[in-house]
Amino acid sequence: MSTQPVVSLRGVTKSFGAGGVTALQSIDLDVLAGEFVSLIGPSGCGKSTLLRVVGDLVDATSGEVVVNGKSARQARRDGDYGIVFQDAVLYDWRTVAKNIALPLELLGWGKARREKRVEELLGLVELQGFGGLHPWQLSGGMQQRVSIARALSFSPALLLMDEPFGALDEMTRERLNGELLRIWEMSGSTVIFVTHSISEAVFLSTRVVVMSRRPGRIAALVDIDLPQPRNADTREEPHFFELVTEVRDRLREGGLNEESTAPGEGELVGEGTP
Amino acid sequence: MPAAVVFFAAIVFWEGAVRIFDIQDFLLPAPSDIVSTLRSDWEPLWSAAFFTFREAVAGFVLGCSAGFLVAAAIARFRLLRSAVMPYAIAAGAVPIIAFAPITNNWFGVTGMSSKIAIAAILCFFPMLVNTMKGLTSVPTSSIELMRSYAASELTIFRRVRLPSSLPYVFSGLKVCTVLAMIGAIVGDYFGGAPGALGVQIRRWVGIFAFDQAWAGIVLASALGILFYGSVAVAERLVMGWHPSVRGAGAE
Amino acid sequence: MADAAMAPARSPLLDPERVRRAAVNVGLFVAVLVVIWGVWEAFRAFGEATGLRLGQFEVNDRTMPHVHDVLGTLFEPSRRNGPLLVDILWDAARFTAKEAAVGFLLGAVIGFVLGALLAHSGLLQRGFLPYIVASQTIPILAVAPMVVVWVNPRMPPGLKDWGAVSVIAAYLTFFPVTINTLRGLTSVDPRALELMRSYAASSWKVLWKLRFPAALPFIFTALKIAAPASVVGAIIGELPASIQDGLGGAILNFNQYYITAPTRLWATNLIAALLGIAFFLAVLLVEKLVVRRAPEHVA
Numbered sequence: 001m002s003t004q005p006v007v008s009l010r011g012v013t014k015s016f017g018a019g020g021v022t023a024l025q026s027i028d029l030d031v032l033a034g035e036f037v038s039l040i041g042p043s044g045c046g047k048s049t050l051l052r053v054v055g056d057l058v059d060a061t062s063g064e065v066v067v068n069g070k071s072a073r074q075a076r077r078d079g080d081y082g083i084v085f086q087d088a089v090l091y092d093w094r095t096v097a098k099n100i101a102l103p104l105e106l107l108g109w110g111k112a113r114r115e116k117r118v119e120e121l122l123g124l125v126e127l128q129g130f131g132g133l134h135p136w137q138l139s140g141g142m143q144q145r146v147s148i149a150r151a152l153s154f155s156p157a158l159l160l161m162d163e164p165f166g167a168l169d170e171m172t173r174e175r176l177n178g179e180l181l182r183i184w185e186m187s188g189s190t191v192i193f194v195t196h197s198i199s200e201a202v203f204l205s206t207r208v209v210v211m212s213r214r215p216g217r218i219a220a221l222v223d224i225d226l227p228q229p230r231n232a233d234t235r236e237e238p239h240f241f242e243l244v245t246e247v248r249d250r251l252r253e254g255g256l257n258e259e260s261t262a263p264g265e266g267e268l269v270g271e272g273t274p
Numbered sequence: 275m276p277a278a279v280v281f282f283a284a285i286v287f288w289e290g291a292v293r294i295f296d297i298q299d300f301l302l303p304a305p306s307d308i309v310s311t312l313r314s315d316w317e318p319l320w321s322a323a324f325f326t327f328r329e330a331v332a333g334f335v336l337g338c339s340a341g342f343l344v345a346a347a348i349a350r351f352r353l354l355r356s357a358v359m360p361y362a363i364a365a366g367a368v369p370i371i372a373f374a375p376i377t378n379n380w381f382g383v384t385g386m387s388s389k390i391a392i393a394a395i396l397c398f399f400p401m402l403v404n405t406m407k408g409l410t411s412v413p414t415s416s417i418e419l420m421r422s423y424a425a426s427e428l429t430i431f432r433r434v435r436l437p438s439s440l441p442y443v444f445s446g447l448k449v450c451t452v453l454a455m456i457g458a459i460v461g462d463y464f465g466g467a468p469g470a471l472g473v474q475i476r477r478w479v480g481i482f483a484f485d486q487a488w489a490g491i492v493l494a495s496a497l498g499i500l501f502y503g504s505v506a507v508a509e510r511l512v513m514g515w516h517p518s519v520r521g522a523g524a525e
Numbered sequence: 526m527a528d529a530a531m532a533p534a535r536s537p538l539l540d541p542e543r544v545r546r547a548a549v550n551v552g553l554f555v556a557v558l559v560v561i562w563g564v565w566e567a568f569r570a571f572g573e574a575t576g577l578r579l580g581q582f583e584v585n586d587r588t589m590p591h592v593h594d595v596l597g598t599l600f601e602p603s604r605r606n607g608p609l610l611v612d613i614l615w616d617a618a619r620f621t622a623k624e625a626a627v628g629f630l631l632g633a634v635i636g637f638v639l640g641a642l643l644a645h646s647g648l649l650q651r652g653f654l655p656y657i658v659a660s661q662t663i664p665i666l667a668v669a670p671m672v673v674v675w676v677n678p679r680m681p682p683g684l685k686d687w688g689a690v691s692v693i694a695a696y697l698t699f700f701p702v703t704i705n706t707l708r709g710l711t712s713v714d715p716r717a718l719e720l721m722r723s724y725a726a727s728s729w730k731v732l733w734k735l736r737f738p739a740a741l742p743f744i745f746t747a748l749k750i751a752a753p754a755s756v757v758g759a760i761i762g763e764l765p766a767s768i769q770d771g772l773g774g775a776i777l778n779f780n781q782y783y784i785t786a787p788t789r790l791w792a793t794n795l796i797a798a799l800l801g802i803a804f805f806l807a808v809l810l811v812e813k814l815v816v817r818r819a820p821e822h823v824a
Contacts, residue, residue, distance in 0.1 A: 302671075357556065358557065369753070369760050491664060491668060
């Protein structure tokens with residue numbers, strides 16, 4: 001891991017509306033290259049908002065955001081990150097292959113180069129042969145894999161993921177967790193991952209950021225020192241349970257018991273929410 | 275209020291353009307001329323417009339209720355539905371207005387009935403299609419919930435299908451106001467009562483009384499807008515809860 | 526929702542399930558046709574037997590000709606030693622189709638451009654939309670004579686007589702296209718817009734790669750309404766323009782002789798209906814080829 005943080009936040013605050021809700025309060029955070037950082041917290045704690053501030057999809061009210069040594073806006077313009085939402089957001093009118101190629105088209109890549117890269121990515125997410133199908137012909141888990149492939153298509157340094165497996169059943173989720181770790185290792189990117197599942201956060205991350213309830217502050221940072229590579233057995237280890245308990249305790253301290261880490265109602269996500 | 279601004283700007287522009295370019299009288303008279311004609315000839319203009327308006331409304335009521343009732347009756351029977359739908363849609367593709375001479379032959383040229391019939395037929399099919407779509411676009415979970423309360427089919431219809439079909443029904447009603455007016459006015463072209471607006475406009479055009487013709491047109495449009503508007507108001511009253519009426523979910 | 530791979534194997538065209546469903550659909554279609562025919566003849570028989578009257582309406586050969594008589598008329602000449610009715614109507618239909626097609630294209634393009642402009646600017650939308658809606662309340666037929674006088678002299682030689690009719694057809698066409706283009710371009714998933722923003726895509730790219738393809742289903746819905754509307758516009762438009770060669774002229778003509786030969790007017794209506802349906806099916810066909818979307822799951 002290099003010393004220069006990939007993402008650096010200083011005093012980031014976000015309020016909505018005049019005299020309105022404060023979603024984030026004075027966030028200070030550094031994310032180093034190669035880390036897998038999870039953001040976890042009760043509903044409405046602003047974790048998705050924080051992700052969007054990093055991605056320059058939402059403007060911070062105050063504070064400094066540096067991504068890859070540049071302003072968040074510049075980093076977005078330069079294509080320094082890929083983003084995956086809870087909803088796969090695939091275009092029904094494009095095949096799987098064309099969906100993955102979308103950012104590459106926008107970047108002006110030539111056809112041959114695009115096709116080659118799409119083949120690589122299909123292999124990476126283990127969807128070889130599915131390139132010619134349409135999104136509605138795939139299961140939810142497969143659609144998310146396409147979404148991940150698309151986010152990685154231009155090999156960004158940073159991957160932002162907003163509860164990507166939230167809509168899937170537990171078994172699919174655990175499988176995709178394992179695959180995500182594999183992909184993370186192979187691509188070497190840095191990941192910021194928003195989730196409401198404590199066990200998912202502990203399983204995937206090198207570090208867990210626990211946020212407090214609104215106004216969102218960083219309540220605790222928990223280092224996850226489980227060995228790599230992790231697999232299904234990791235979930236059975238005693239140390240895994242210790243870490244889960246620790247994260248849960250920090251969450252409680254941060255303001256609420258774990259019932260409120262249930263799928264977000266009223267989670268502030270920033271403008272553009274219907 | 276951008277719409278109001280556009281309205282006034284358009285009127286001013288219209289008045290100015292007619293005067294400056296000296297546009298021929300019959301092509302497009304100035305708004306001021308139309309207003310003065312409306313004042314001076316209000317009686318014949320209004321009675322003609324109102325006559326036609328009554329035809330349209332009667333046809334609207336007849337056609338829309340028939341369409342609604344038929345749709346409500348067959349919506350439950352899947353086989354019947356899939357049999358009828360393509361025909362209802364195809365009927366929407368048919369130039370029903372071409373049928374006007376036949377209704378004239380059925381009910382007599384000068385009575386209101388033949389135009390009412392045309393307006394009703396024009397309204398029937400879109401209303402049928404829209405109502406059927408509305409009644410069948412209910413999420414299965416809502417229906418299942420009601421079944422879990424052991425609700426009867428009739429109750430389910432009243433409490434779930436009907437309310438959720440309202441957006442489609444109102445959409446259909448709005449379209450039908452326009453269709454009914456068109457049916458009533460255009461039907462006159464194949465022959466109509468002397469007092470009907472379409473016939474009158476033709477007569478005025480024939481004797482070069484363009485001011486009256488245009489005044490008649492403006493009056494017909496105004497009634498059409500009023501008709502459409504009253505359905506829209508009813509929609510707002512009945513369906514205030516719906517996002518499309520609330521104005522949410524725009525870009 | 527287990528992550529089971531859906532087999533990418535495509536079912537063959539002659540797969541028994543598809544054939545069965547197609548057969549059922551065709552069967553239903555024919556069945557309804559037969560039922561309608563049956564109801565018609567039954568009502569006719571009933572009406573004649575009981576002397577049914579509704580105001581001036583009375584059931585007889587004039588008001589409700591037999592279906593087979595109407596079909597038979599098509600294959601007889603309408604004038605002594607003249608061509609078969611079906612040939613006359615075929616030519617008339619082609620003429621009207623030409624006017625309608627031109628009007629349709631014109632109206633569709635105008636509608637699309639207008640819709641795109643309104644989608645682009647909320648201000649334009651709030652300012653002009655009410656009037657676009659109101660424009661449909663103007664009784665075109667009343668305005669038609671003026672349109673004819675104004676448009677025809679300005680038409681190039683080939684279109685001199687029927688250009689105005691196309692304009693009238695376009696008038697009936699543009700409205701649904703405008704409204705639906707506007708709706709389609711603006712009802713994009715906000716997440717998809719965020720995604721585009723994350724790629725720092727320009728507005729133009731967003732329009733072309735996201736909004737426009739997303740709007741296609743809406744646009745085609747409008748085109749399916751607009752296509753038959755253009756036929757209606759063409760037929761109606763022929764009347765004030767005193768055009769003899771099209772279906773509008775044929776209707777007026779056979780209306781005059783209704784007393785002596787009612788079946789001819791009915792036959793003309795039949796042809797006009799088929800023309801409208803043909804236009805509709807043409808757009809439907811293009812839609813099937815162009816628009817690929819998830820099959821609809823209706824309750």
